[in-house]
Amino acid sequence: MLTNAPRGTKDVLPNQIDNWIFIENKIRNICKRYGYEEIRTPIFEHTELFQRGIGEGTDVVDKEMYTFQDRGGRSITLRPENTASVVRAYLQNKLFADKSLVKLFYTGSMFRYDRPQAGRLRQFHQFGVEALGEENPAVDAEVIILAVDFLKSLGLNDLKLKINTVGCPKCRPVYRQKLQHFFSDKLDELCQDCQTRFNKNPLRILDCKTDSNKEFMADAPKIKDCLCDDCREHFLKVQELLNAADVDFVVDERLVRGLDYYTKTAFEIQYQPLGAQSAVAGGGRYDGLIEEIGGSPTPAVGFAAGIERILVALDLQGLTHSTDNKLDAFIVAVGSEAEIFAFNLMIKLRREGFNVAMNFAKRSMKAQMKQAGKSNAQYALIIGDDEVKNDVVTLKNLSNSEQETVNVEKLLNTLNKQS
């Protein structure tokens, strides 16, 4: 057990790091272009922040949070998502004072006590964006387009953008009620899960895998028939802007977000080959959250994307990245005097800016040469008694096997010419 990482956690090993850096670079790059600034919030917060922000009754809050008492008796929770924290930071630091629209992005670890499976971890990483302070649907569109452009810039194909509107506190309750009314006499025809959804979140019944193809579903009330004027116009405007920007999307009336704070626009980007965990990014507008957390009413939009899922998707598409850090030279040293000479030379060369390595295991010359060959170095620098005596090194070009004996000055010249 000692040698096993806790369930649902993963080491990112050196051979994977280049993929992460590739993604992180794309994130910084696109956020800069779109005018989003990076923010880093604590990895844990007061439990109450998430309870209030995400909402009691949601799965995330009810059964997926890593919550514990710290030594001072406070209830602390490892963040299951970052929107609530960003909003908290926005309020605490009065970022709203600087400008009316504050645009932020983040990346980092999130924690959810879920049953792990492919693309679902207990510690996972999200990249997300939050635009706080503007109700204009153009911001919804901007955020969605940013997400799409980001994923495309990674080289992903076959992405599917789904959008919907979930209404606002004015019209959603109306819809909710209509749904409940509609299903009230069909309860016994619904599956177990849907019977609990009936009270908890009737919108989800529409999305149920087992029930959604039942005949009467077609007659279920549609949200678009219940929207208030404001929400309807908002949604149309978002679609208009997406069309204008040449972003393909489908309106999916069954798309419902699991977190309480969403209003109006909801969207999700799927990468189908991922299977059950196909959502690589999801988000929407949350005009009520900031007030819920104690600020003055402030509209906002955002999304989050799952880095690990993106990595799986990249892998499925064969888009792996590696930047091999090629060695300029590998030093082969035989004998204890030569070893010291070689070590000093290695340090000197590194200080000159070269990428140099040597073997510390006192292995045979043959073995060291083998290692030099495998290291992909340009040159092997061979140092034995003779070289030490004459203060020179034998420089062997590993690709054409030519070698010559040179002094350190000449060595620097040759290496410089190469790089």
Place this chain on the structure above:
RNA sequence: GCGGUUGUGGUGAAGCGGUUAACACUCCGGAUUGUGGCUCCGGCAUGCAUGGGUUCGAUCCCCAUCAAUCGCCCCA
């Protein structure tokens, strides 16, 4: 939280209730004196996720635990 499948060395893996746990790759060593990439030779699991149990005997059977994976749920 529920259900299915799986778990053999650094890796990919074969294997059977009974004793040297195939094979390939990687890795390590060697093929005369200070030289790699090819070739050849040799070495590398007292151990078959962990802990119990059944049995004369278990890596192969049973149970539990842990983990991975797939689906449900949820979501990124």
